[in-house]
Amino acid sequence: MGKKLLVIISLLLFIQSAIISVAADDQPCRDEINEIINEVALQKNIPPVLLRAIAWKESGKRQFHNGQPFVHAGNQGVMQINRVHNSSLDKEALLNDARYNVEVGADVLLNRWLFDDIATVGERDPDVLENWYFALWGYNGWLPRNNPVDQNGDTYQDGIFDLIRERYDVPVSDIDWSQIPAGERTPRGFGIPNPDRVSDGHLLFYQPGDLVEAVPEDLWLLEAPGADHTGWAPEGSRLRVISHEKLEAGLYWYRLESVDNGSQGWARSIDLLPVKAAILAEIDVFSRLEETEQQVITLSMPEEAVSSMPEEAASPSSFMDLKDHPSQEAVERLSEAGIISGTQSGRYEPDRPMTREELAVVFEKAFDLDNQKEEEAHLPKDWEKVSEWAQEPMETVIAHRIMTEYGDGTVRPKKHATREQVLVMVTKALELELEATTSEDPNFADADSVSEWAVPAVNKLVEKEIIPASEKLNLFPDRAVTRGELAILLDGVIDKEYQ
Known part of the structure; x- marks a missing residue:
């Protein structure tokens, strides 16, 4: 009888071990958790780095641990949610579904952000990381333990800012919490100005025509x-x-x-x-860039950059978020040539809009502008807003008249570059002659929305078959160009002309 019982117990333990092993195989890895966090954050209008930092601090970005749902002190999953937040939450989904868990965590943070009469930082701009200080306080609880005056800055929200600086290399600034009343449990009814420097949250912004x-x-x-x-x-x-x-x-x-x-x-x-991308591709010029047969154009590309471009893109992608993305091959080729790069977390973020200072860095490398510089650039009025890593490339593209200032003398480095701005910059970098005939309206469904100053450049690139044109296609000229779209465009201009 004893032997029989021992066999039964052993069999049950084996079955339990097998079940746990299967469950472990189905567990999302950290890269998949990051992907979920980014998707949820952008949809909820929350800076992705905030959710990533919360997930790391709460659970180490774990939904499971040793084959079991990760639970600590009654808190569950990636975002360490408990049903105190909302008794109607799906308990099983909180335990077993990472996406559901992250979505609930994002909703909790968003609820604290929109909390009635909550204290604010700056203009309460969700695209400014520092402005989320009080919402982060609320995520961990409206409790005295999170009052920085009482705790000398050793609080949950200050810890999140530390994580963002140390783990994600984002220079988020401390706020002046000395203005917060001591003993305050739920900070209400007052505002704190922005620190001198603030950090971009990289939210998803739409453009007219989207x-x-x-x-x-x-x-x-x-x-x-x-x-x-x-x-x-x-x-x-x-x-x-x-x-x-x-x-x-x-x-x-x-x-x-x-x-x-x-x-x-x-x-x-x-x-x-x-x-959905499939629907948009039917009418978008930039979704057809790879279909164009482009003419040979002489570029001042350094020989080492040209020779380093592989005939075929590396497989699999070196960036974790590029698999099966339309820009994958273009990004890989330009990355191999040292023209573009990704983030420190190993991502390229192909669907994120490109800022003007990022654009300056790419153009300097793509067209070898550094060695061609002939004069000192006149610095724009808002030069102090240009990131240190972008100052030399920005100065170079301005000196070459490839990027110009706005009418008020500013260059607006953090502003998203529009498609028509990029196309004009391409014609300048290629030193293309713009004849008078190129001032006619382009052959696009939305031709009347192309700015007058951009029409000659757009027509010249159509003539050179660098971009396609059709009455059925829209250029969406005022839309921000994404990092993936820029890679495809430059790959077509450079790679196809030198292979």
Whole structure:
């Protein structure tokens, strides 16, 4: 009897071990957790690095530990959620579904960000990391233990800022918490100015012409942010962005037009998602760049850069977020040539808009501008806003007249570069002659939206077959160019001409 019982117990232990082993195989790895966090953060209008830092501090970015759901002191999963946050939460999903867990954590943080009469930092701009200080306080609890005056700065939210600086190499600044009343449990009704330098949150911004889809079951379109509704759009319906972003009460808003019925109104960015790439590709010029047969153009490319470009892109991708992305091969070729680079976390972020200072760095390398510099650049009025790593390339492209200042004498280095700005820069870098005939309207469905100063450059690139043109295609000239789109464009201009 004893031997039989021992056999049964051994069999049960074996089965349990096998189940745990299978569960472990299904567990998301840290790279997959990062991907989930980035997707959720951008949809919720939360800086991705904030959610990554919270996930690291809470759980080491673990949904499971030793084959079992990761639970500590009653808190569960990646974001260490407990049902105190909301008793209606799905307990099983919190334990076993990493995406659900991250989504709930993001909602908790967003709830604290929008908390009624909560204290603020700066303009309450969600794209500024420092402005999230009090929301981070609330994520860990409206408790005296998180009052930096009482704790001499040793608080949860200050720890998150430390993590962002140390682990993610983002120079987030400390806020002046000396202005917070001692003993304050829930900081309300006061504001603290921004520190002298602030850090970009890298939110997802839409541009006029972008197609988005409605997330809520009924998306009400408002006459103005926070005003009465003038129309609505059902879940999943497509809308076109017809304005730039507007910051109101801690959220970005956009004016939209329904593709189905033409109704217009304002909606919050957290209620929108980018339209699926397959749909957008049908009408977008930049989705057809790889299809163009381009003419040979002489570039001043250094021989070592040309010779280092492989005939075929490396496989698999050296960037964890590029697998099966349309820009994968272009990014890999340009990365091998030392023209572009990714983030310190091993990502390229192909769908993130390119800033003007990032663009300057890429153009300097792609067109070997450093050795051609003939004169000292006139520095723009906002030169102090240019990141240190971008100052030399920015000075070079300005000296070559490839990038020009705005009418007010600023260069706006952190502003997203638009497609038409990039196309003009390409013609300047290639030193293409723009004849008078190139001032005619381009052959695009949205030709009337191309700025007058960009028309000759756009037409010249169409003539050279660097970009395709058709009455059925839209250029979306005012849309921010993404890092992936820029890679495809430059790969077409450079790589195809030298292989």
